[in-house]
Every structure is written in C-alpha cells, then in structure tokens.
Amino acid sequence: MATPLRRTVEKHSVGPLTWLASRPKWVPFGIVLVLLLGGLFLPVPVAAVLLAALVLFLGWLTYLGWPKLDSAGRLVRLAMLVLVLYVLVQRLLSD
Numbered sequence: 001m002a003t004p005l006r007r008t009v010e011k012h013s014v015g016p017l018t019w020l021a022s023r024p025k026w027v028p029f030g031i032v033l034v035l036l037l038g039g040l041f042l043p044v045p046v047a048a049v050l051l052a053a054l055v056l057f058l059g060w061l062t063y064l065g066w067p068k069l070d071s072a073g074r075l076v077r078l079a080m081l082v083l084v085l086y087v088l089v090q091r092l093l094s095d
Contacts, residue, residue, distance in 0.1 A: 013064060031057065036084070044091055051088040055081060 002010070020028055032054065039051035062077040069077065 009060075009063065013060070017064075028061075039084075039087065039091065044094070047091050048088060051084060051091065055084050055088065058084060 035050045035054035035057065039047045039054060041047075042050065058077070058081055062081065065077070066074065
C-alpha cells in the first residue's frame with residue numbers, strides 16, 4: 001500500500017511526467033547533460049543552483065521509480081545522486 005506522501009508525489013508528478021513522456025527520448029538526457037555541464041563549468045553561484053536542480057530532478061525520478069527498480073538499478077541511481085551531491089559540495093568548497 002502506498003504511503004500518503006508517495007500518493008501525493010505521484011499525483012503531482014503526472015503532469016511533468018506526461019510532458020517528459022511526450023517529448024523525444026533524448027530530452028530527459030539533454031536536461032541532465034545541460035544541468036551537469038553547467039554545474040561543472042559555470043561560475044560557482046550558477047553552478048550550485050544547476051547542480052542542486054540536478055539533484056532534485058534525479059532524486060524525484062529515483063523516488064518515483066524506486067518500487068519498480070531491482071537492487072542493481074537502485075544502487076546505480078543512488079550512486080548517481082551521491083556523485084552529483086559530491087560534485088556540488090566540491091564546487092561550493094572550491095570557491
């Protein structure tokens with residue numbers, strides 16, 4: 001049985017997910033790529049915002065997909081989140 005939080009997140013995610021699904025398959029990858037490259041190469045204040053947005057985007061997709069993922073898929077998604085968080089902290093500390 002889904003928790004009230006999960007039901008709420010799923011309900012509010014229908015619109016954005018429908019929009020993403022109606023776009024070409026490269027669009028989600030393009031969003032991730034733009035956020036990541038901007039977070040790596042732009043000045044720190046802008047980079048921090050872009051990397052934080054990337055963490056939120058990946059975290060949102062991971063949360064929604066979690067029940068359907070096998071343990072390998074979960075591990076990969078968690079590793080991506082940890083890696084992006086690490087890059088965000090490193091960018092903030094390097095300034």
